[in-house]
Amino acid sequence: MGNGSSLDSSKVIYVEINGKEEKIVFSRNCSTLDIVDFLRKQQELCRMSLKDKAGAHVTISPTMPTNTAANPYKLVAKEVKRVDPRQEILQNVLTQVAEQFNRAFKVEETRTELTNRLNVLERRLEVDNLKAIEIEKCKKDISELKTQLYNNTKKLVDYNSLSALSDDGKISLKRDVPSYPKYTLSQETVDYLKQPTFDMWHWEPNEMLSLLEHMYHELGLIQEFNINPITLKRWLLCVQENYRNNPFHNFRHCFCVTQMMYGMIHLCDLWGKLPKEDLGIMLTACVCHDLDHPGYNNTYQINARTELAVRYNDISPLENHHCAVAFQILSNPETNIFANVDSTTFKRIRSVTTDMTHHAKIMEDFTEYFTKFDPKNKAHAMIMLILATDMARHSEILEAFKSKIDNFDFSNEDHVNSMKMVLVKCCDISNEVRPMEVSEPWVDCLLEEYFNQSDREKQEGLPVAPFMDRDKVTKPTAQIGFIKFVLIPMFDTVAKLFPPLENVMVRPLKDARDRYEEMKETQNNISVGSYFIGCCSHLGIKVGALGLNGG
Structure with missing residues (x-):
């Protein structure tokens, strides 16, 4: 992000x-x-x-x-052992013998030849590395030019219309795009990657791609879906290129959500409770869940009547767009990681087992669309999970899951689908589960994106949400309500099904709530103090004369 x-x-x-x-x-x-x-x-x-x-x-x-x-x-x-004088004498004798051996068998000439060959190889490697660096620099320059072009034209052109018109050009991946370097992960990193405390700020984009690749290998998804490892690399590169450079909804956020899902798979022992196909669908849905996010939420899309809102009849326009882009990428043979699965399996991947009761409520205008699917068939898996990230559906999805907790059955398809939707939602908004030094920068990123939207809404005469208005919101006020009324109830519910999450996720959320409440109280005290001193100054009263100078 x-x-x-x-x-x-x-x-x-x-x-x-x-x-x-x-x-x-x-x-x-x-x-x-x-x-x-x-x-x-x-x-x-x-x-x-x-x-x-x-x-x-x-x-x-x-x-x-x-x-x-x-x-x-x-x-x-640490003590450095001193060399015994006798060892020095022995070393001198060995040196003399080595010199005579060199003269007799021309070892020195052979060494020189080998050294020259190594130098040639090193120069060749150096040139290859420079090429890779130049390619990365070009990609960065192109990205900066795109951002500059948008900044120069945003007052005249609808950014969302440009996005919709340029999908095909953005989704195609050129054959000559280089693969990212192969990194060897230490055991410490492999173990750390499974923890919710993982700090993604220390990793570069290429390193995050390698970590994502490792997740697919470690969970056995390469074998499960018969994925060509080269195709996996191309797919990850194409996904990365189709995340925009937004303050929050960017490729780092994609990695952050996917890493949390990977951690929950291990923490909740999901690989022992669900088939690998379901694990692969959940992980892939996290990778794709915010593809081509424009940095402006559904409310803006609907109020501004953007092309996305018109295309999807104001119903989860962004989430529907993320799904569309995800499957457009998969429609390219070079980037289709599911190319080797049979048609029935692919239908399950794309489709969802549907309890259509809550879908019908939200997507009543899509009746014709849904008549294509059997309500009892396992359909829309990835689509269901990505659409579940729309916060407008939060209460509906959570309440449906709560009703199943007491008698949860992992053999019940409806129960498992409800759980998968909630787990993806948890991962999508899980930043406050992480340590403060990891989570707090995400709040700054989110507020920056909110403020960009509210500034634009003011310019265009559109309604502005108070929690997005830079003149009304602060960091603690933005987080306290969200943690108390959204995060804690949801993670608390999930922890009833998976008790290990109580200490590693619910407890940190409560600590974060307390920390922001203290921050808010401190800010309020400072504001009251400043107001009091200002009033005294206006009335010509010296604060020290009132005995309030700390003496």
Whole structure:
């Protein structure tokens, strides 16, 4: 979803060096080698290690746990063994023998030849890497030019109409688009990827593509759907290219939602309760759930009478558009990850098992469309899950799921579909489940997108929602109600079916609610204080004369 404007890019740790406590501040973007070199210079050590107060070793890396001044880490020097004089004599003898051996068998000439060959290979690799860098730079330049073009023309042209007219051009993936580099993931990263605490801000787009690819391999979806690994790479690249550079609804948000779903699959042991086909559908729905999002919500689309709203009769225009783009990408043989499944399986992937009672309520104007499907058939799977992310349907979907919790049956298709919709919804709005340093930048991104929309609505004379108005909303007021009345009730319900989520998701949400309420109270106190001082100044009264100067 883009970088948050208030993202704190530094990290603080306390280290005891030479018996003296030192405070060290470093950027989250620096490498492990940078931190090691810095610590080594402080004590002029060749080898060293970092230990906590209990004597446990601490890994030196940007992700090391933060500590406090009361519990500093200790920098410990490792002894370097001195070389025995006898070993030095033996080394000299071996050196002389090696020289004679070189003269006799021309080893030096062979070494030189091998070195030259290695240099040629290194130069070749360097050229290839430069080509890859140039390609990435070109892609970035093209993206910036697109953004600049939009900024120059948005006052004259309807941005949503442009999007609808250019779908075909955007969805096609050129054959010469390079695949992203292959990254080898450490076991630490593999384990971390399954946690709701995962910090996606430290990962570049190419790295996120590799992590998504790993999810499909690790869950066994490559074998389940007989996916060509090259096609998977092309599909992921095409998906990335069809997410816009919005402050919030962008490719990083796509990755964030998918990673949370991947984590929930493991935390809830879903791979032991659902078939792999269902896991693949849920993961793919998360990847595609906001494709080509224009950065303006359904309310704007409907009030502004955009082409998307007209096309879908004001019924979930964005979610319907995301579905359409997803299946347009899959209609291209080069990017169709489901190309090798039989027609029946593909119909299940695209279709939904339908309890049409709630669909009919919201999509009553689509009666003709729905008559094509058997209400008892397993149809619209991906479409159902993506349409479920429309917040206008939140209460309806959650209440349907609540009614099934007490007697939930994993063999009941209607129960499982209701659960899948709620899980996708949870992942879509799960930012506050994550640690504060990960979640808070997302709030800034979302508010930026809201403010962009409300500014445009004011310019066009359209209704403005109070929670989007930069003159009325603050960060705590934006989050408190959402966490209390939307997130906690939904995650609390899911935790009844999956108890492990109580500690790892519901508890962090309650902590986030308390934190924002404290933030709101602090802001209110500051506002009251400023107002009081302003009144005193207006009346010519000195605050100190009232004994309120803190003395």
